[in-house]
Amino acid sequence: MAQYNNSPEWIPSKSESTVIVVGAGPSGLATAACLTQNSIPYVLLEREDCFASLWMKKSYDRLHLHLPKQYCELPLMKFPSTCPKYVPRKDFLEYLDNYVDHFHINPLYQRRVVGASFDQDSKKWHVRVENTAEGGHEEEYLGRFLVVATGETSDPFCPAIEGLSSFPGKVIHSTRYKSGKEFEDKSVLVLGAGNSGWEIALDLANHGAKTSIVVRSPVHILSRGTVNVGLFLLKYLPLSIADALMVLLSKITYGDR
CATH class of the missing domain: 3.50.50.60 (FAD/NAD(P)-binding domain)
Structure with missing residues (x-):
C-alpha cells in the first residue's frame, strides 16, 4: 500500500485552497483525481488513518462489487483487464491504491471535521478540523468550494431491540x-x-x-443478470420506466411471494 508523509509540522493551523474535500473514500478520491486533472488546488481531509477506510477496515472477506466492473470504475482510470467481472475486495483495494499513486493524491489523515460555515463577505467556506493525530488541536481550512464525500453509511447503526x-x-x-x-x-x-x-x-x-x-419491508429480488438488463435499459429509458420493468421482470422470474 502507498505510504504518505502526513506529518503535521508542514501543515499550518490555517490553510487555504480552492476546494476542500471531506472524506477519502472512493468518491473523495475520484473528486481529488478530477481536480488534479484540471489543475485545481484542493485539500482532502480524512478522519481515519487511511483512505477507503470502510473497505480497508470494515468489510468482510468475501465482499465483491455488486455491479460489473465497467459500472464501478473511478473517473480517468479503468480496472485492469485481469480483474474479474465482479471485482473482489482485495483487487478493488489494489485498484484504489494504484489510483492514489497515479494521481498523487495525498489525503490529510486523522482530521475530523467539527464544523463548517460559509462566510458571505469573503465567499469562502471555513472548515474547522480536529487533528486527532496531534492531541486534538484545531486547524482551520478555507476554500471557495466544499465537497462532502463522507458517504451515507460511514457510521454503523444498531437499533434498540427489545430483549x-x-x-x-x-x-x-x-x-x-x-x-x-x-x-x-x-x-x-x-x-x-x-x-x-x-x-x-x-x-x-x-x-x-x-x-x-x-426483512422489515417487502423486497424485489434481482439476479446479477437481471440487474445488468436494468443498467442497459437506463441508457435508453427514464428511471421510473426502467424500474417498473425491472419489478415486473422480478415478479415473472421469482413470483410475488
Whole structure:
C-alpha cells in the first residue's frame, strides 16, 4: 500500500485552497483525481488513518462489487483487464491504491471535521478540523468550494431491540463481520436485506451455518443478470420506466411471494 508523509509540522493551523474535500473514500478520491486533472488546488481531509477506510477496515472477506466492473470504475482510470467481472475486495483495494499513486493524491489523515460555515463577505467556506493525530488541536481550512464525500453509511447503526441486551448469544454489526467460518453449525439470524445482509447470509450458509434472514419491508429480488438488463435499459429509458420493468421482470422470474 502507498505510504504518505502526513506529518503535521508542514501543515499550518490555517490553510487555504480552492476546494476542500471531506472524506477519502472512493468518491473523495475520484473528486481529488478530477481536480488534479484540471489543475485545481484542493485539500482532502480524512478522519481515519487511511483512505477507503470502510473497505480497508470494515468489510468482510468475501465482499465483491455488486455491479460489473465497467459500472464501478473511478473517473480517468479503468480496472485492469485481469480483474474479474465482479471485482473482489482485495483487487478493488489494489485498484484504489494504484489510483492514489497515479494521481498523487495525498489525503490529510486523522482530521475530523467539527464544523463548517460559509462566510458571505469573503465567499469562502471555513472548515474547522480536529487533528486527532496531534492531541486534538484545531486547524482551520478555507476554500471557495466544499465537497462532502463522507458517504451515507460511514457510521454503523444498531437499533434498540427489545430483549437484545439479555440475549446470551453473539451480536455483531456487519462492519465487524469477517467470515462465516466461526459460525459453522450455529443458528444465525441476519437482520436486513440490503446488499450486505444478503451476501453475509450467503457466506454464513456456505460455511455451514443455519442461517435465517429477517426483512422489515417487502423486497424485489434481482439476479446479477437481471440487474445488468436494468443498467442497459437506463441508457435508453427514464428511471421510473426502467424500474417498473425491472419489478415486473422480478415478479415473472421469482413470483410475488
